[in-house]
Amino acid sequence: MTVPSPNPDQFPTIRTAGIDGLLITFADRLSEPANRAALAFRAALEGAGWDGVEETSSSLISAYLRFDPLYLTHDAIEAQVRDLLGSRDWYAADLPQGRRYWRIPTVFGTELAPQLGEAAKAAGITEEEAIQLLADARVRVQTIGFAPGQPYLGELPEVWDIPRQSALTASIPVGALCVAIRQFVLFSVSTPTGWQHVGQTAIRLFRPETEEPFLLRPGDEVQFVPTKPETLTAMQADPHGGAECEPI
Structure with a gap:
């Protein structure tokens, strides 16, 4: 070369x-x-x-x-x-060694993730189709940035090449799963954002009290598994929010 x-x-x-x-x-x-x-x-x-x-x-x-x-x-x-x-x-080149495959329980839509409908409309699909596509996507942590431990994940199918909002959502919670420009962002902090809030998890991405404070690493692969709001509530006490991982 x-x-x-x-x-x-x-x-x-x-x-x-x-x-x-x-x-x-x-x-x-x-x-x-x-x-x-x-x-x-x-x-x-x-x-x-x-x-x-x-x-x-x-x-x-x-x-x-x-x-x-x-x-x-x-x-x-x-x-x-x-x-x-x-x-x-x-x-x-081969991706780095030590990567993991994560399956993270996620509530898509409902009052926990109220912008699923808007995102689906922007993508030109139904909410049911949106959930299926988002849940089927196995994405890679492309980088960590903006906030401690916060991953950008992709790439999603082309149908998700939708723009960010022109106005900010005033605040989304920790663990919010948002979408735009063929990427997910999984938020590690509560913050304003222009990304569309389509899913909610119970995962804690930033754990400063631990030896490895960032839960996800660049190169890890992630899939967001649909779950029910009541199941997610029961996972709040688990720092992993019910997520499971295995070596790749």
Whole structure:
């Protein structure tokens, strides 16, 4: 694989991020191959264990590393990154090891998730069809962001390429499952949002009192399993909200 020079029309690109960071970007928009590349490359950076690298992370289409500028120069770390980029086709790389498959009980619609009807109408389908499509989708945690432990998950079928709302919903609860632009967001905090609230879970995604405070990891796969409101209520005492997982 030939690695192109940083150029807005070519990917992957390498850009400086302040005095101690590099951002490696694999596309100009979200796609499955670009997200796969970002996750796989970040895992490779972490696994390389390079001296002077202090932190790595990934976003929807990019990987980031922070280094000690007293130990490494930008040129030196960029040369290492370029060598690693050229070692394989990251767009077809295996996803990181240690991923899990989660099944999360979810109430779709009802007063707990009152925007299911609006979202279904925007998608041009019935509420029953919407629930079936959303429950059938096995999606990947593409990144964690916006709030602690909050996952963006996708991609959903094309019918869910619906816009976010033009006005904000004043507040949605912890565990709200929302949809737009072929993605789910599962909210870890109560917040205003422009995403449409179509499902409600009892899961706690951010648990600062634990050794691993973020429950989900980038690369995990998730399916939202329909359940009844009374069943969900009974799951409130469980930090996992009734969710089960198994290794992939």
